[in-house]
Amino acid sequence: MKKLLLLFFTLSLSLFAGVKDLDIESFEKAKREGVPVIDIRTPSEWRETGIIKGSHTIMFFDRSGRYDLKSFLESLSKLGIDREKPFILVCRSASRTKMVGDFLSDKMGYKNVYELKGGILNWKRHNRPLVKPAQ
Numbered sequence: 001m002k003k004l005l006l007l008f009f010t011l012s013l014s015l016f017a018g019v020k021d022l023d024i025e026s027f028e029k030a031k032r033e034g035v036p037v038i039d040i041r042t043p044s045e046w047r048e049t050g051i052i053k054g055s056h057t058i059m060f061f062d063r064s065g066r067y068d069l070k071s072f073l074e075s076l077s078k079l080g081i082d083r084e085k086p087f088i089l090v091c092r093s094a095s096r097t098k099m100v101g102d103f104l105s106d107k108m109g110y111k112n113v114y115e116l117k118g119g120i121l122n123w124k125r126h127n128r129p130l131v132k133p134a135q
Contacts, residue, residue: 019101021117022088024126030088030114036079039090040100041120043133049120050130055090057133060100073108086112094119 022030031037031054039051040060051057058075061067081087089097097115104110116123124130 018105019089019098019113019115021094022114023117024122024128027088027114027116030086035114036081036085036087037090037116038076038079038081038087039120040096041091045092046133049124051133052090052116052120052123053129053131061096083109084111086114088114088116090116090123091119093121 031052037052037055039046039055039057041057042059042061042063043057044063046057056075056079058072060072076087079087089101091097094115094117097119101113101115105113118125120130
C-alpha cells in the first residue's frame with residue numbers, strides 16, 4: 001500500500017510540473033501584468049525575425065547546441081527572476097522552450113515557468129508585431 005501511495009504522489013507531482021503553455025491571448029495578458037518575457041533564441045534569429053517588444057534576449061543554446069547554464073541563470077537573476085517569480089520563455093517554435101522550461105521546472109525548482117505556445121512562428125501567424133532587438 002505504501003508503494004502505491006508513493007507512486008500516486010510521484011505521478012501527481014509530475015502532472016503539475018514542467019513548463020506551462022500560454023496561447024497568444026494569455027501571453028499578452030501575462031505580459032501586460034508585468035511577467036517578464038525571455039527570448040532564448042540566438043542573436044542571428046533575433047535579428048532575422050525581430051523580437052516581441054519588451055522581451056529580454058538571453059540566449060540559451062548556441063548554434064552548436066551548447067549552453068552555459070550558470071550564465072543563463074545569472075542573467076535570470078539579474079532580472080529579478082527567482083524560483084518563485086513567473087516568467088515566459090520564447091523561441092522559434094516552442095521546442096527549445098519546452099525543453100528548457102521543463103528542465104528549469106523539474107530539475108532546478110522554478111515553479112512558474114511558462115512558454116508562448118508555438119513560439120515566434122505562432123506570434124507571426126497571428127500578425128502580432130515584432131521589433132528590432134537592441135544592438
